[in-house]
Amino acid sequence: MLRPMAQSRSVWPLRGRAADIAVTGGVALIVVGGTVGARLVFGDRPDPGPLGWALIAIGCAAMWFRRRQPVVVVLLTLVVSGLFYVSTTASSPLLVTFVIALYAAAAEGYVTVSVIVAVMTLIAVSYGELRSPRRHVDNIALFMLVGWLIAVIAVGAVKRNRQAYLVATEQRAAEAERTREEEARRRATEERLRIARELHDALGHNLSMIHVQASAALHGGEPAQSTQALEAIKQASKEGLRELRTTLGVLRQVDEEAPTTPAPGLVRLGELVEHAKGSGLRVNVEIDGARRSLPPQVDLAVYRIVQESLTNVARHANASEATVRVRYGDDVVHVEIEDDGTGGPVTPGNGIHGMDERARLLGGEFSARPIAGGFLITATLPAGENA
Numbered sequence: 419m420l421r422p423m424a425q426s427r428s429v430w431p432l433r434g435r436a437a438d439i440a441v442t443g444g445v446a447l448i449v450v451g452g453t454v455g456a457r458l459v460f461g462d463r464p465d466p467g468p469l470g471w472a473l474i475a476i477g478c479a480a481m482w483f484r485r486r487q488p489v490v491v492v493l494l495t496l497v498v499s500g501l502f503y504v505s506t507t508a509s510s511p512l513l514v515t516f517v518i519a520l521y522a523a524a525a526e527g528y529v530t531v532s533v534i535v536a537v538m539t540l541i542a543v544s545y546g547e548l549r550s551p552r553r554h555v556d557n558i559a560l561f562m563l564v565g566w567l568i569a570v571i572a573v574g575a576v577k578r579n580r581q582a583y584l585v586a587t588e589q590r591a592a593e594a595e596r597t598r599e600e601e602a603r604r605r606a607t608e609e610r611l612r613i614a615r616e617l618h619d620a621l622g623h624n625l626s627m628i629h630v631q632a633s634a635a636l637h638g639g640e641p642a643q644s645t646q647a648l649e650a651i652k653q654a655s656k657e658g659l660r661e662l663r664t665t666l667g668v669l670r671q672v673d674e675e676a677p678t679t680p681a682p683g684l685v686r687l688g689e690l691v692e693h694a695k696g697s698g699l700r701v702n703v704e705i706d707g708a709r710r711s712l713p714p715q716v717d718l719a720v721y722r723i724v725q726e727s728l729t730n731v732a733r734h735a736n737a738s739e740a741t742v743r744v745r746y747g748d749d750v751v752h753v754e755i756e757d758d759g760t761g762g763p764v765t766p767g768n769g770i771h772g773m774d775e776r777a778r779l780l781g782g783e784f785s786a787r788p789i790a791g792g793f794l795i796t797a798t799l800p801a802g803e804n805a
Contacts, residue, residue, distance in 0.1 A: 438482050441518070446478040449512055456509035466508040473502045477515035488523035489531055495519040496539060517570050524574025532574065536567040615722070615772045621662060627654040630697040630732055650696035657693070683717035684709075684744065687724065691742070694728045700739040701728065707746030716799050719776040720744070720753050723784075726769045727755035727795045735759025735793060749802040750782075755795045773797065 453466060453474065466474065477498040484491045495516040502512050516539075524532040543563065628651050691701045712720070724742055731740045737759030745752040770786050773795070777784035782799035 438485070441484070442478065442481040445481045445515060445518060448514055449474055449478055449510060452511040453508065460509065464506070464508050466502070466506050466510060470502055470506045470508055470510070473498045473505075474510060474512055477502075477512050481515060481518065484519055484522040485526060488519070488526045488528055492516070492519040492523045492528075492532065492535055496535060500542070517566060520567065521570040521574040524571045525577045527578050529571065529575045529578070532571045536571060539567065540564060611775070615775065617662075618726075618768055618772055621658055625654075625658065627651075627693050627697055627729075627732065628658075646696075650693070653696070654693060657689070682721045682725075683714075684712065684720055686721065687742070687744075690721075690725055690728055694732060694740065697732045699728070699732055699737065702739070702741045704741065704743045705746075706743065710746060712751060712801050716751065716780060716801055719780055719782075719799060720751060720797070722776060723753060723773045723795070723797050724755060726773055730769055731755070731757045731759060731793075737792065747801070749800060750798050751801040752798045753796070756789070756792060758792045760792075 457465065477495050480491045480494050480498070496519075499513050499516045502510065520532050520536060523535075540563070632647070632651060687703065691703060694701045711717075728740060728742075731737050735757045737757040740755060740757040743752075743754040743756070773786070774784045777797045777799060780799050782797060784795075784797045786793070786795045788794075
């Protein structure tokens with residue numbers, strides 16, 4: 419999108435040093451050729467002489483610096499042209515150098531300077547004509563000079579404004595592209611974090627249950643206990659596979675079928691309790707308030723927080739009992755998971771960080787702290803229509 423814009427900046431194909439060479443050479447050819455041609459066409463015109471040719475050389479050479487030092491060049495060409503036409507009666511289009519320098523100064527952004535120099539030039543020419551006993555510039559030529567000066571300044575200012583507009587347009591386009599890329603990276607990062615949380619919560623819970631039950635089956639002395647542990651392992655592995663398929667569904671290809679298993683939520687709270695009981699942990703559930711449907715993202719977050727909390731209790735708390743409390747408020751849902759384990763200070767890991775992220779991304783609150791005789795995890799999430 420930017421390339422055609424850059425190509426349409428000017429019909430002049432040359433840039434940089436090549437443009438300087440072309441302009442300097444072209445102006446020198448016009449001025450020198452015009453001076454020599456005037457002597458050939460009008461035989462009575464004198465030769466400019468050494469001083470005149472030196473001024474012509476200086477004026478033409480100044481064109482090389484017209485973009486790098488526009489103000490200096492426009493003043494230099496004005497002085498050179500004035501000295502030439504005052505010191506000799508030879509005909510020469512040396513004034514072309516001043517006109518081009520004036521245009522270059524306006525095109526480089528020195529419009530005010532160009533206007534001041536042009537006004538000073540017109541005042542000087544008018545004053546010289548009034549004081550001179552002989553007219554060198556008639557009224558028509560004077561009006562043409564005024565028109566030329568106004569025209570070259572106006573064209574130079576238009577070119578400057580157009581260049582500034584094109585640059586600003588390209589900058590806005592580049593900024594918009596950069597913003598789109600940053601937004602795409604941000605969304606990709608958020609999606610990776612979301613998938614990582616889902617995988618950690620879904621697989622971590624079931625793998626923890628499998629680990630606990632496998633240890634019980636390996637070290638249990640009674641066949642009935644081992645059989646019960648193996649049944650729990652079978653159920654946990656089945657649930658883990660189901661969770662994995664659901665989570666990886668976000669990565670499926672367009673032509674693959676969407677997973678049909680509903681997203682986890684509080685409706686499956688009983689399954690979490692049964693899994694936890696399979697590891698030997700007694701789990702009590704307390705519901706306060708009328709059960710109601712929650713926004714999908716809130717329902718999933720509450721389920722994952724309970725799931726991860728029970729996983730941590732089974733793996734790390736050395737607890738025998740845990741209580742899950744769910745309280746439905748008018749605009750929030752409050753959940754607590756309390757255990758009777760060892761409690762004490764805890765180093766936050768991926769599980770606690772993930773629960774905290776889930777709550778805060780939805781505008782809720784989360785805390786995990788030891789209490790007397792155990793550990794308490796609390797989360798409050800918005801559950802209104804705008805959650």
